[in-house]
Structure formats: structure tokens, C-alpha cells
Amino acid sequence: MEASIALSGRERKRLMDVYRGGHDPAQRLRAHILLLLAGGQSWLTISLVLFCSTATIARWKRRYERRGVEAVLGPKEHAGRPPALWRGWAAVVARWAKGMSPLDFGYVRSRWCCATLALVLSEVHQVAVCPETVRVWLHRQQMVWRRPRPTLDRTDPNRARVLRGIRRLLGRLADDEAAVFSDEVDVSTNPRIGSMWMARGQQAAVPTPGDSAKRHVAGSMDWRSGQMTTTVGARRDAGLFLAHLDELRRRYGGYRKVHVICDNASFHRPDRCKQVAAYLEKWGERIELHAHDFPARVIQHETDHLDGVLFFDRMKSFETLTFLDEYSRYWTKEEVDAAAAGRLGQARIAREGTHATLIAWGAMTARCLQAAEAAAEDGVELEVVDCRSLVPLDVDTLSASVRKTGRAVVVHEAPLTAGFGAEISARLMETIFRDLKAPVLRVTGYDIPYPAAAVEAAYLPDLDRILTAVQKVLDY
DSSP states (O other): OOOSSOOOHHHHHHHHHHHHHOSOHHHHHHHHHHHHHHTTOOHHHHHHHHTOOHHHHHHHHHHHHHHOHHHHHSSOOOOSSOHHHHHHHHHHHHHHHHHOOGGGGTOOOSSOOHHHHHHHHHHHHOOOOOHHHHHHHHHHTTOOOOOOOOOOOSOOTTHHHHHHHHHHHHHTOOTTEEEEEEEEEEEESSOOOOOOOOOTTOOOOOOOOSSOOEEEEEEEEETTTOOEEEEEESSSSHHHHHHHHHHHHHHTTTSSEEEEEOOOOGGGOTTTOHHHHHHHHHHTTTEEEEOSOOOOEEEOOSSTHHHHHHHHHHHHHOSOEEEOOOGGGTTOOOOOOGGGSOOTTOOEEEEOOSSEEEEEOTHHHHHHHHHHHHHHTTTOOEEEEEOOEEETTOHHHHHHHHHHHSOEEEEEEEESTTOHHHHHHHHHHHHHGGGOSSOOEEEEEOSSOOOOGGGHHHHSOOHHHHHHHHHHHHHO
16 A cells, blocks of 8 residues: 655654654654554554554644654644543543433444444534544543443333232142242353453463353242252253153142242243143142233223222222223213122123124224114114123123024124134134024224224224124125
8 A cells, every 4th residue: 555654764763763762652652653654554554553543643644744753753742622621522421321322322222332432422523533532531431341230121011910919829828738939041051251350461261161061940949938949951941841840749749739930931831832731631730830820801891980880899809900991982971870780790781682683892882882773773673782891701691692683793993803803703603503593793993003093983893884794694
């Protein structure tokens, strides 16, 4: 590469003398920069080799071109920004590193590095510095480079419900029953070696076993005594979990039942793992799993005045309750009839009929009542059933109504695919298939993301769609 500067023989000898025998490190650095420039080295190479910024290279190159070698090697004149200004920018960078993240500036990174801080400083304040300068600044601000501590950034929406279920289980634990908290962990015999402090010029040694064998350990801690029961396996899978359950059965042979509280891993759940399901069929009297699945109840009412009445019934019967409220019902007003509210888990016959049954919940119940009134003008009597509670579902009331009419139409706002109407349809087919005079039809929202408010009316089931479905089941 062509040299950036041209040195005379006398200038080269002067610079070599300073570089080889000079006592001032700053002078030796300047001499080294000029010698590398004269040797044709690129600025990037010089900055990487000498750990200096390109601004430093440019500064001494300009000084040499304007005033010669002696101006570069003479007493250091103030160059660049005043020290107070440097300290100001150092404080800015330190504040970013302590209290902000690269995400705040549009960079998809979870942590800072010197290069990113230098880039952000250039973009935000138009101050150009190299990453090495940022590193020096941060050290002067009493900051160190070390591994950060990972923290949980989100909260589990089911945490309170799960904790209530665990406390209820432990509070009712009989003397002949045991409860353990179980989990698995991966163990590597070859430790991970990260950064550490050591003497300059000497490399510290970390003893290792010489191989990288990996083991998986399943462990359970007794709730009463705190004692641990462990099982070692070659893989972290259902085989390890079942072997650990066998160990728990042997360890707690004097107890009638062992309650195992674990997380929602797929091989912890019998509904997701056939091996676990088969194991519980054999040993279900001794082992009971609690994979964070303490039951919840989901209800939705046609009118809000029933919420307060059924809430007290919930307090007497269920631990967890989820209300599905709809914005369209916030301004409905009715007289509260506590005697007619019934109990949680019981559907309500909103309108008697004989030709077909409309099944709905929430705001769609009122829509179905309107459809029933419109059909009555043509001599068709539709029965409307308000489910009110989805979990548990009052299958008996639904079956009795559809058995009487022989036809059913399920109406809800959710999309057709995987909507709760499919569950109701399946339940009816299972219980009263021979009494049906036509297939169960569903009138639902479309299989698209929920639309904006301006076009919401076109998405929700309306009277025309409901009456069209009723006509189909009547004509079948």
C-alpha cells in the first residue's frame, strides 16, 4: 500500500531513536504511528495494533505535515476536546450503560458493548470516538466488564392461581400423604470457563475432569423435611421422570400417596405423554401429579346483573373463576333477581320453543332472542338456551332442549375453527345423536383476526346469518 507520509532519512532515524530508546510512552506512540504510516500500513491496521483511535492517527499525521517531526515529538500540546468535556461524554456513556439498553436506541441487543456505545454516541450527539476510548471512559467511571445476572422479564399470568392451588393442596395434606417439589437439571462434568482475574503474564489453570460427559438429574424436595431424592439418567425425558417416580415410591413406601408438584414440561403431563399416562393407570393410587394444572372455571353471562349473584356461589364452590366480559354489554341495565340466577354451572332457558334450539352465551344470547322473535312472526318457535358457564358446561340442559326440538344451532363470536361451538356440537353428538333430526350447525365469526371497530358488525353473527342457519336445519 502507498505510504500516507514520506519521511526523510534524518526524520526516520530520529523517530527510530525515540521508539527504541525513548522514556516517554506518549512520544514512543507518536513515533510508532508515523513510522507505520510511512511504511504503508492502513489506518485500521495501525489502530488495531496500537490500540488507538483513527482520530489520534489523524491528529499526529496533521501535526507532522504542518510542523515536522520535532512538533510531534516535542512537549505534548493540548489536542482534541478539553478534559472536562471528555468527562461529560464519559458520564453520558456510563448513564446509558447503567440505566438503558440498546433496545432503547433501536438496536436488537440485550446488552451493551463498547462498539455499540460509540456508535450510539455518534448517532445521537455526533461525537466520534473509537470503542477503545469508550472502554477507557467506562473504567474511569468505576465500571467493570463482567457477566450480567439474568432476570425474568415477564410475569406468569397463572402464578397466583397456581400458588393458591399449591397452598390448598399442602394445607389439606393428610398425615399418610407426602408432597414433593420435583424438577430436572442438566449437569456437565466439564465446567464452563469464562473470564477471571489473573496475574499479568501468567495464565491461571482450572482443573477439569478431561471429558465433557453430560448427565441429567431429576430431583424432588420433601415439603415437610426438605430432604432431597435424586435420580440420574442419560437423557432428560419421560424415562428419567418415570424412573424418578419409581424412586419416590420406594423412598416413601410408608405413605399412602405421594403428591408430585412439577412444571408443565410435556413429559410431566399424562395428556401429552403416553408413557406417563400408562404409568398413572398402574400407580395412580400411589402417585398423583400436579403439573400446574389446578382447575379453573370460565363463565360468561348474557346480562351483567347475574355476575354479582353467581360470584357468591363461586366463593362457596370453586377456587378460581374467569369472567369473559364484553364491551357491548357494559351499558345494559336490568333488575337483579337473585332467586332466578340459579347456580354456577347451570344453563338457562331464555325462551321456550319447539322447532329448533339456539345455543349461545354472552352478547349472542340477546342476538338469538331477537332472531327467535323474528322467526315467531313466520310461525317458527325457537328455543334459546343461555349457557352462562362454559367450564363447567351444563350438558344436561343443552341435551334436554335439543332432544325436545331435534335441531340445534350454536352461535358465538369467536372464529369457526377451534371455537367452543365445536365442543358443544361434539357433546351433543355424543349424548343425543339418535334424537337429532339434522346436523348441528354453527354461526360464528370468520376465521380471520378480529377486525377493527369500524367493520366489527360485518364480522359478528347477525340476524340474517342466524335465521339462514335455522332454515337449513328445518329443511334438512
